[in-house]
Amino acid sequence: MGQVVDIQEHKHLLEIKQVNIEGYDGERWKPIVHSMDLHLKRGEVLGLIGESGAGKSTLGLAAMGYAQSGCRIVSGSIGFDGIDLMALSEQAQIDLRGSRIAYVAQSAAASFNPAHRLIDQFAEGPVQHGLMSYKDAVAKAIDLYRKLDLPHPEKIGYRYPHQVSGGQLQRAMVAMAMATDPDIIIFDEPTTALDVTTQIEVLVAIKDVIKELNTGAIYITHDLAVVAQLADRIMVLRHGKLVEEGDARRMLDNPREDYTRRLLAVRSLGEKKLLLERDPNVVLEISGVSAGYQKDVNVVQDINLKVRRRKTVAVVGESGSGKTTVARIVTGLLPANRGQITFNKKVLSPDLASRDRECLRRLQMIYQMPDVALNPRQKIKTIIGRPLSFYFNMKGKELTKRVEELLKMVELPLHYINRFPAELSGGEKQRICIARALAANPDLIICDEVTSALDQLVAEGILNLLQRLQNELGISYLFITHDLATVKAIADEIVVMYKGRIVEQGSKNEILQPPHHDYTQLLLSSVPEMDPDWLDNLLEEREAV
Amino acid sequence: MLTLIKQSPLSAKIGMLIILINLGTVLLAPQIAPYGETELIGDVWAPMSAEHLLGTDQLGRDMFTRVLYGARNTISIALAIVFLSFGFGCSCGLLAATLGGWVDQLLGRVVDVVMAFPTLIFALMVLSVLGTSIPTLIFVIAILDSTRVFRVSRAVAMDIEVMDFVEVARLRGEGLWWIMCNEILPNALPPLIAEFGLRFCFVFLFISSLSFLGLGIQPPTADWGSMVRENAGAISFGIFSPMFPALAIAVLTIGVNLVVDWMLKRSSMLRA
Numbered sequence: 001m002g003q004v005v006d007i008q009e010h011k012h013l014l015e016i017k018q019v020n021i022e023g024y025d026g027e028r029w030k031p032i033v034h035s036m037d038l039h040l041k042r043g044e045v046l047g048l049i050g051e052s053g054a055g056k057s058t059l060g061l062a063a064m065g066y067a068q069s070g071c072r073i074v075s076g077s078i079g080f081d082g083i084d085l086m087a088l089s090e091q092a093q094i095d096l097r098g099s100r101i102a103y104v105a106q107s108a109a110a111s112f113n114p115a116h117r118l119i120d121q122f123a124e125g126p127v128q129h130g131l132m133s134y135k136d137a138v139a140k141a142i143d144l145y146r147k148l149d150l151p152h153p154e155k156i157g158y159r160y161p162h163q164v165s166g167g168q169l170q171r172a173m174v175a176m177a178m179a180t181d182p183d184i185i186i187f188d189e190p191t192t193a194l195d196v197t198t199q200i201e202v203l204v205a206i207k208d209v210i211k212e213l214n215t216g217a218i219y220i221t222h223d224l225a226v227v228a229q230l231a232d233r234i235m236v237l238r239h240g241k242l243v244e245e246g247d248a249r250r251m252l253d254n255p256r257e258d259y260t261r262r263l264l265a266v267r268s269l270g271e272k273k274l275l276l277e278r279d280p281n282v283v284l285e286i287s288g289v290s291a292g293y294q295k296d297v298n299v300v301q302d303i304n305l306k307v308r309r310r311k312t313v314a315v316v317g318e319s320g321s322g323k324t325t326v327a328r329i330v331t332g333l334l335p336a337n338r339g340q341i342t343f344n345k346k347v348l349s350p351d352l353a354s355r356d357r358e359c360l361r362r363l364q365m366i367y368q369m370p371d372v373a374l375n376p377r378q379k380i381k382t383i384i385g386r387p388l389s390f391y392f393n394m395k396g397k398e399l400t401k402r403v404e405e406l407l408k409m410v411e412l413p414l415h416y417i418n419r420f421p422a423e424l425s426g427g428e429k430q431r432i433c434i435a436r437a438l439a440a441n442p443d444l445i446i447c448d449e450v451t452s453a454l455d456q457l458v459a460e461g462i463l464n465l466l467q468r469l470q471n472e473l474g475i476s477y478l479f480i481t482h483d484l485a486t487v488k489a490i491a492d493e494i495v496v497m498y499k500g501r502i503v504e505q506g507s508k509n510e511i512l513q514p515p516h517h518d519y520t521q522l523l524l525s526s527v528p529e530m531d532p533d534w535l536d537n538l539l540e541e542r543e544a545v
Numbered sequence: 546m547l548t549l550i551k552q553s554p555l556s557a558k559i560g561m562l563i564i565l566i567n568l569g570t571v572l573l574a575p576q577i578a579p580y581g582e583t584e585l586i587g588d589v590w591a592p593m594s595a596e597h598l599l600g601t602d603q604l605g606r607d608m609f610t611r612v613l614y615g616a617r618n619t620i621s622i623a624l625a626i627v628f629l630s631f632g633f634g635c636s637c638g639l640l641a642a643t644l645g646g647w648v649d650q651l652l653g654r655v656v657d658v659v660m661a662f663p664t665l666i667f668a669l670m671v672l673s674v675l676g677t678s679i680p681t682l683i684f685v686i687a688i689l690d691s692t693r694v695f696r697v698s699r700a701v702a703m704d705i706e707v708m709d710f711v712e713v714a715r716l717r718g719e720g721l722w723w724i725m726c727n728e729i730l731p732n733a734l735p736p737l738i739a740e741f742g743l744r745f746c747f748v749f750l751f752i753s754s755l756s757f758l759g760l761g762i763q764p765p766t767a768d769w770g771s772m773v774r775e776n777a778g779a780i781s782f783g784i785f786s787p788m789f790p791a792l793a794i795a796v797l798t799i800g801v802n803l804v805v806d807w808m809l810k811r812s813s814m815l816r817a
Contacts, residue, residue: 332716333716360716360717361718365713369709373710373713375727375728375731386717390717390718436713440717
């Protein structure tokens with residue numbers, strides 16, 4: 001670090017004192033952030049860490065004197081460079097935002113207007129605030145695009161948002177935030193939606209440009225390893241309260257609070273894998289399968305893989321590598337153009353409509369987003385009970401008893417039986433999805449990114465549960481994920497996919513130990529580690545190669 | 546159910562009261578009404594008095610009696626039309642969204658053709674061919690209205706159809722009926738209920754336009770829409786009588802929408 005010579009001499013650029021923020025839940029106002037203090041010096045990077053609902057985004061926005069609709073800042077003071085933001089008029093606040101305080105949102109794809117060129121959207125802020133002419137803004141944009149290492153900085157601005165990649169778009173948004181040389185930038189999970197390989201590009205760009213322009217930054221994320229690369233100081237939040245605050249290195253080396261320690265712990269499973277000899281029973285075999293969404297255009301090609309009983313096969317790759325397509329082929333939603341799938345020694349017909357009920361029962365699926373995988377209008381009893389009545393003709397007391405058993409299996413209290421999904425948390429909803437899949441007594445469960453939408457600690461709980469169920473019931477999993485930490489925790493075998501093809505496959509140890517295929521190497525080395533020097537070291541290594 | 550009504554906000558209670566009063570009138574009009582529906586009892590456009598609570602109409606019939614009977618005719622016909630058009634439009638809309646492919650195309654194009662004609666002219670054509678009786682009237686307006694319901698329900702259902710929980714049901718091997726009724730319909734209800742409230746009110750106006758052209762409810766049968774039209778001339782003489790059927794339409798419209806609003810709010814709260 002050490003990019004600022006005398007941090008101590010600077011006064012606090014941003015000083016939030018005893019701020020209380022409330023949110024409206026449809027009936028009454030509930031506190032989201034409890035009497036929080038926050039301060040930031042010029043050129044300092046502050047990491048805000050916490051799981052969803054911790055209030056970190058709300059606090060980040062409050063630093064601009066802004067509250068999202070449905071939220072209000074109840075009390076406290078927000079001082080920015082000697083100005084009290086709370087006392088300013090709406091117009092004066094707007095003048096500050098986007099000129100002296102800027103914001104980078106999580107999803108660049110959703111934040112850019114698809115109908116305008118990047119450079120016009122870049123210029124809008126400075127021109128609107130009367131800081132630059134359009135021409136100057138264009139020159140500035142090109143300069144920033146170059147600093148952020150975007151390809152063809154002179155030309156890329158004249159493209160539309162859909163014409164550049166996700167990582168490039170995120171960097172273009174960082175450039176937009178920097179357009180007016182703001183004193184503070186608030187980064188709200190800017191890399192969460194990106195693949196690990198793209199995440200690095202953006203992290204490097206952010207790190208360099210903040211250092212060069214000596215901008216103060218608040219970096220909001222749920223991923224400690226990411227923040228470790230950037231932040232000078234870290235604040236850990238939980239339920240709208242501060243858990244721990246301190247110098248980044250100190251906190252990573254020596255966390256004081258138990259909660260921080262749990263966040264820091266490398267993802268590990270409490271449940272041990274049952275180490276059995278290779279079960280000769282192959283549950284699912286895919287051989288030579290190619291498929292695509294149009295005729296003669298194959299998105300995935302020549303897929304061969306085997307899933308054995310009581311084993312977990314993880315399919316990894318970045319987005320667009322075709323891993324979800326593989327799941328859709330197995331379930332019959334996307335009929336294969338070529339190749340053959342064998343399930344329980346029987347050849348599966350390629351399309352869903354011609355599969356029999358018994359075969360559908362044995363093959364279940366769990367989805368990434370439990371929110372949309374559960375019908376919001378059905379009670380838990382119906383959601384879990386329907387497969388029971390559908391496949392096993394269970395009724396009345398027998399059905400209720402079995403639903404209760406299943407709830408117990410996924411470690412949820414029995415009184416949830418009469419609740420609606422909206423009354424459950426994200427992790428609990430995912431457990432309901434698991435219970436619904438279990439209700440069918442399946443041989444194979446396809447898990448499509450089942451932990452990516454969940455907070456780290458909750459995800460760990462889900463992985464533990466899946467492992468325990470595998471040990472007890474002997475289910476096999478086809479585990480689709482982009483998260484290598486998850487793979488390390490749960491997989492027996494790994495299949496690495498890239499651009500619709502399998503580039504490497506084998507047992508976990510074979511894949512995770514060198515020598516690697518080039519792409520596997522890139523993927524493995526891109527996963528951020530808790531070490532604050534990791535990013536610098538990695539860049540040096542890559543340059544050396 | 547009772548506790549549900551008790552917990553409802555004041556606006557919804559007012560709405561329910563209005564609807565209850567109207568339904569009461571529908572059932573009890575002959576008992577409450579002081580005179581006969583088509584009875585001529587006094588001067589033309591007599592002012593309000595103890596004998597004629599709301600005055601008399603353009604032929605000297607008692608306005609109060611006419612408004613009561615008008616409720617009976619208008620509301621029952623409008624309800625029949627709306628239920629029929631929703632039953633038909635929604636089932637086709639959900640079917641098109643769930644099945645997709647050629648079913649969707651076929652239904653969609655048929656609806657396009659029907660919608661290409663201005664509704665009023667289409668209704669006039671059909672009614673003059675089939676003749677005007679109340680069942681034909683109900684049937685024709687219901688079919689015409691169901692094209693709009695089809696559009697709305699199909700659009701809503703399309704959004705729900707792509708959700709993972711519908712895919713889960715498909716993968717489970719569920720049939721069309723279960724997917725339509727248990728997975729899609731309950732989630733499509735809020736916008737459909739809102740549409741129901743609106744359609745119900747539009748139907749009054751449509752019936753009255755048809756009546757004005759001589760193809761709707763035939764005189765001397767009382768209905769609110771045609772009563773407004775028939776008495777409209779009185780306004781220029783400063784006479785209030787046409788205001789009363791108009792007021793009845795307005796009050797019922799507001800009442801229905803107050804209840805619909807509350808139902809919308811309640812059902813949207815269940816969504817995450």
